[in-house]
Amino acid sequence: xxxxxQPSYDERIKALEQAKTEFNEQKVRSFGTHDSDDHxxxxxxxxxxxxxxxxxxxxxxxxxxxxGANFRRWxxxxxxxINPNSGTAGAWVQNxxxxxxxxxxxxxxxxxxxxxxSDEELEQPRNWAPDDRPADQxxxxxxxxxxxxxxxxxxxxxxxxxxxxxxxxxxGGLLAKLRRFRAYNHPDDTSFYDGEEGFVLGVQEWIGRxxxxxxxxAAVETNALLKQNLVEIADMNAWLVDNPPRTxxxxxxxxxxxxxxxxxxxxxxxxxxxxxxxxPYYEADVAAGRITDDDEVVWYIASMFFxxxxxxxxxxxxxxxxxxxxxxxxxxLEAMHKLHIPTxxxxxxxxxxxxxxxxxxxxxxxADGTGVSFAxxxxxxxxxxxxxxxxxxxxxxxxxxxxWTALPGVEYCLQDVTRVCLITPLLMAMDxxxxxxxxxxxxxxxxxxxxxxxxxxxxxxxxxxxxHMERQGRNFPEIVLNLFCHGPIExxxxxxxxxxxxxxxxxxxxxxxxxxxxxASIEQRVVKEKRLTWEQLKAHLDNDFKxxxxxxxxxxxxxxxxxxxxxxxxxxxxxxxxxxxxxSSEPTPNGWRVVPxxxxxxxxxxxxxxxxxxxxxxxxGEPTSHSADPDPGFLPGGMVAATAKSTAVASxxxxxxxxxxxxIEFDSKLAKDMGGVEALMAYVLTHNAQGGTLxxxxxVSKEMILEAHADPMTHPDLVIRVTGYSAFFxxxxxxxxxxxxxxxxxxx
Numbered sequence: 001x002x003x004x005x006q007p008s009y010d011e012r013i014k015a016l017e018q019a020k021t022e023f024n025e026q027k028v029r030s031f032g033t034h035d036s037d038d039h040x041x042x043x044x045x046x047x048x049x050x051x052x053x054x055x056x057x058x059x060x061x062x063x064x065x066x067x068g069a070n071f072r073r074w075x076x077x078x079x080x081x082i083n084p085n086s087g088t089a090g091a092w093v094q095n096x097x098x099x100x101x102x103x104x105x106x107x108x109x110x111x112x113x114x115x116x117x118s119d120e121e122l123e124q125p126r127n128w129a130p131d132d133r134p135a136d137q138x139x140x141x142x143x144x145x146x147x148x149x150x151x152x153x154x155x156x157x158x159x160x161x162x163x164x165x166x167x168x169x170x171x172g173g174l175l176a177k178l179r180r181f182r183a184y185n186h187p188d189d190t191s192f193y194d195g196e197e198g199f200v201l202g203v204q205e206w207i208g209r210x211x212x213x214x215x216x217x218a219a220v221e222t223n224a225l226l227k228q229n230l231v232e233i234a235d236m237n238a239w240l241v242d243n244p245p246r247t248x249x250x251x252x253x254x255x256x257x258x259x260x261x262x263x264x265x266x267x268x269x270x271x272x273x274x275x276x277x278x279x280p281y282y283e284a285d286v287a288a289g290r291i292t293d294d295d296e297v298v299w300y301i302a303s304m305f306f307x308x309x310x311x312x313x314x315x316x317x318x319x320x321x322x323x324x325x326x327x328x329x330x331x332x333l334e335a336m337h338k339l340h341i342p343t344x345x346x347x348x349x350x351x352x353x354x355x356x357x358x359x360x361x362x363x364x365x366x367a368d369g370t371g372v373s374f375a376x377x378x379x380x381x382x383x384x385x386x387x388x389x390x391x392x393x394x395x396x397x398x399x400x401x402x403x404w405t406a407l408p409g410v411e412y413c414l415q416d417v418t419r420v421c422l423i424t425p426l427l428m429a430m431d432x433x434x435x436x437x438x439x440x441x442x443x444x445x446x447x448x449x450x451x452x453x454x455x456x457x458x459x460x461x462x463x464x465x466x467x468h469m470e471r472q473g474r475n476f477p478e479i480v481l482n483l484f485c486h487g488p489i490e491x492x493x494x495x496x497x498x499x500x501x502x503x504x505x506x507x508x509x510x511x512x513x514x515x516x517x518x519x520a521s522i523e524q525r526v527v528k529e530k531r532l533t534w535e536q537l538k539a540h541l542d543n544d545f546k547x548x549x550x551x552x553x554x555x556x557x558x559x560x561x562x563x564x565x566x567x568x569x570x571x572x573x574x575x576x577x578x579x580x581x582x583x584s585s586e587p588t589p590n591g592w593r594v595v596p597x598x599x600x601x602x603x604x605x606x607x608x609x610x611x612x613x614x615x616x617x618x619x620x621g622e623p624t625s626h627s628a629d630p631d632p633g634f635l636p637g638g639m640v641a642a643t644a645k646s647t648a649v650a651s652x653x654x655x656x657x658x659x660x661x662x663x664i665e666f667d668s669k670l671a672k673d674m675g676g677v678e679a680l681m682a683y684v685l686t687h688n689a690q691g692g693t694l695x696x697x698x699x700v701s702k703e704m705i706l707e708a709h710a711d712p713m714t715h716p717d718l719v720i721r722v723t724g725y726s727a728f729f730x731x732x733x734x735x736x737x738x739x740x741x742x743x744x745x746x747x748x
Contacts, residue, residue: 006225007085009299013338015085016306020341021717024728033733035602037725038342039263040308042081044093050077062129062475064494068195071265071479072202080213082233084226087249087303088256089210089233092264125154125468127266128475139464146457147421149510149607153468155417156266156476159495160400161484162409163272166258167251170244171207174483175200185492192477192492199479203261204241211238247290248281252300258484259308265480270400272408274312274345275328282328294331301335309344309725311400315357316348316377319392325354333357336371337364342719342726346399349688350377355681362680365699366671370721374695375399375659376688379650383693384657387504387595394657402724403599403627403659403694407502409485412495414468415506415658419600420461422575423511423611423624425453426518430615434538441534443527447519455582462588465505469592473497504593506658509579510600510607513625513634516561516572517616524558524567541613544620556617562630562648569648576628576652584656595656598628602722605735626739627723628652628660632746641746642666646683650690659694661724662687665743666699696721702744709734709741 007015026043027034052059053073055066081091125133134140143151169177175197182193211234218230236250245251255271262268271277285291314329336343347361364371381394399405404415429449433441473494481495482488488499525531531554532540545552561568576598583596600607604623613620616631625631628649635641642664649662664683671680680699687695698721708715712730720729720740729737 004223006223009293009295010338012085013299013302013335016083016302017339017341017717019083019085020306020339021728024731025716028731033736034731035722035733035736037309037344037722037727038731039267039269040091040259040306041263042079042091042093044079046079048077048079048093050074056129058130062127062132064191064195064477064479065198066195067477067479068198071261072198072205074264075202075206075261078206080210082210082214082217082230083306084217084221084223084230086306087229087233087300088253088307089214089237090207090253090256090260091307092260125471125475127154127156128471132471132475134467139460139467142460143464146453146460147424147607147611148457148461148464149419149421149603150417151461151464152414152418152505152507153464154472154476155414155468157262157268157270157478157481158401158404158414158417159412159478159481159485159500160270160272160398160406160408161258161262161481162486163255163258163277163484165409165484165486167254167277168244170240170242170254171200171204171257172242173244175204177489181489181492187492192488192494195477195479196482196489199261200483203257207237207241207257211241245281248278248285248297249300251278251281252304256304256307258480259304259310262310262480263308266476266478268480269308269310269344270406271310271312272400273314273316273324273398275314275326275332276324279326279328294327297328297331298335298338301332302339305335305339305341305343309342311344311346311402311724313346313348313375313398313400314372315353316375316398317350317395319395321395323352323354324348325357329354329357330360333360333364333372337368340368340717340719342728344402344725345372346375346694347372348375348377348399349684351685351689358681358684359677362677362684365680365697366668366677368719369668369700369704370698370719370726373399373661373721373724374684374688374697375405376692376694378688379653379655379691379693380405380657380659382691383653383655386656387593397657399659399694402601403508403597403661404506404724405657405659410487410500411502411504412500413504413506413658415597416508416599416601418461418507419603419607420457420507420509421511421607421611421624422454422509422515422579423518423614425450425457426515427612427614428453430538430541434534438534443523446522451578454578458582461507461583462594465507465592465594466588466590469496469503469505469588469590473499504595504657505588506595506597507583508597508599509576510598510604510627511624512572512575512598512628512652513561513568513631514614514616514618515575517556517558517568517631518614518618519571519575520560520567521555521558521615521617523571525555537615541615544613545617552617552619554617555615560616560630560634562634562644564635564644564647568630568634569651572648572652576654580654580656584654595658596654597656597658598652598654598660599723600624600627602626602736602739604739623739626663626743629663632739632742642683643686646687646692647690650687650692653691653693655691659724660692661694661696662692663696663723663743664698665740666697667744668699668701671699694724696723698740698744700744705729705741705744709737
């Protein structure tokens with residue numbers, strides 16, 4: 001009898017890649033495209049027997065006690081998932097239409113379907129109890145009027161946990177800590193500790209169910225290596241129910257459990273400096289002889305990436321400036337390369353960094369089409385220091401979100417949840433200008449009114465932030481992240497209600513290039529050249545350039561933002577400086593610091609869908625510009641355009657410690673012609689030196705992108721970095737894919 005062949009580590013990683021690709025195809029077939037990263041959830045066709053035990057007449061649960069009790073009940077019925085090719089157990093599942101948040105299991109069944117509420121209702125904080133939603137709806141009405149595409153009121157997560165807390169204590173230690181501080185604080189209202197304790201108990205029970213399942217699977221597994229793996233998974237998790245991890249594999253498994261429950265609650269997605277978190281375990285395992293082959297380590301890390309796309313960082317500097325890269329930094333890159341699925345890792349770039357690590361990251365980009373994002377320390381650190389923080393503290397921030405960076409466990413920054421339109425105030429100013437007699441219609445007046453409208457819009461934004469800070473903690477607590485922050489357990493309160501010491505609420509402006517190029521077109525064609533009157537311009541805008549393509553092209557052909565020839569560049573800097581000043585110059589009415597950024601995510605098609613034509617030649621309903629990038633076609637392609645784009649984005653950074661990313665696509669052939677690895681390394685280092693804060697890069701074949709856009713099934717495993725996150729190109733809607741295609745065509 002021939003002995004059954006045992007799979008290698010690489011073969012097990014390949015099996016995980018195939019499983020993930022198949023899961024993605026199931027998701028698209030069953031639920032349609034989804035314009036986000038993979039989020040790691042497993043499609044689960046069987047019904048899950050769960051109904052929330054409500055705390056309110058509307059049938060849902062709110063607040064610590066209700067959330068904690070229901071989370072525990074949910075985990076008691078949550079399905080068990082163990083992939084025999086993975087080094088870890090666990091995953092989170094969806095068995096219906098995926099909702100917009102990861103806490104759909106807590107909503108009444110009637111609300112767990114997309115499209116059951118109006119757009120206006122979606123703007124309300126639906127994760128707050130109805131009687132705690134603001135009676136005064138003026139803030140929401142004004143947000144709609146000024147096109148605040150996301151107000152951030154009621155938004156969850158978007159802060160960084162300090163995973164060392166959990167790794168040091170384990171779930172049993174976290175439970176003991178909760179009980180110790182409950183006794184020490186002896187609060188009259190015990191709901192914080194009741195809720196958090198219920199959640200932790202639920203996690204422990206869930207892990208225990210996986211232990212039993214792994215033993216049952218091992219009993220019937222015929223492949224000796226897979227059987228051994230299942231036994232090891234069972235033994236490892238039997239320990240982790242109550243105890244902290246002792247080995248690298250156990251540490252990775254702990255992080256996998258965190259990933260799963262963090263995603264279930266509000267789609268959390270941050271995990272910290274992964275090469276530093278795991279380094280002590282790797283060192284100890286190597287020293288003890290438990291690890292003799294780094295291929296095994298790559299498999300562990302790939303298993304964690306298979307579970308979820310949580311954001312983590314590698315490289316960078318310690319508080320004293322010392323380089324943080326280590327052997328694990330390289331193994332993280334190797335796991336990304338071998339697994340080749342959406343993975344959200346950032347490489348921290350700084351002057352004097354480990355150049356071998358940067359080289360390896362770039363080599364993987366060229367080989368795989370995408371890879372890490374590049375978090376640029378100069379702009380990030382100097383920006384955070386503007387808030388009054390020392391350089392040592394700034395260096396400990398980690399890039400742990402799509403566009404955001406945070407101090408692990410001590411900072412409530414709420415980045416990437418607010419979108420404020422920089423274009424709408426210009427359209428309002430245009431309407432006002434046209435009410436004036438012809439001699440009084442001036443560019444100065446237009447700019448004056450633009451400033452006034454944007455200032456009012458920012459004021460509305462700050463009122464909304466006060467609402468959030470006042471009510472979020474008592475309605476939609478950070479039941480998971482509170483455990484991994486310094487302060488909430490000790491103080492007995494949520495991170496949004498005084499649990500952490502640093503609060504700096506971030507807000508993002510969108511449409512910078514659209515607004516800047518519009519001002520430049522008006523200045524050039526109406527004011528300087530007088531080729532159009534104000535009436536003619538307004539008429540063409542109102543008619544959406546009907547029968548006036550020559551006029552539209554004339555407006556679109558002025559020196560645009562990014563060209564380096566004045567015009568749009570001047571206006572972009574002027575608008576970004578105004579945005580910076582209006583947001584940062586004073587806190588909210590209740591005293592919360594607010595810091596500005598420029599980031600649009602990938603939703604430019606949706607953001608532009610309700611906007612009329614604009615003076616830069618953009619037609620009504622067309623997408624707005626992307627983040628702080630110049631619009632595609634601002635300059636002839638090649639390295640000249642790529643360099644100009646880098647310079648432009650660096651010039652408009654708000655510089656408060658959050659990122660304003662550069663999105664850049666290189667055709668793979670062109671990248672080689674420009675100098676390949678060396679040229680791209682220089683590009684990354686230069687943007688850091690310029691004060692840029694984040695680079696999201698793709699190195700892809702133009703032909704492949706066009707084929708995949710026409711028929712995504714021609715390249716079902718194509719992974720692309722959309723903005724700060726990566727995704728299967730196949731899973732994105734055509735509208736989300738189009739800006740990527742436009743950039744590839746424009747930047748070839």
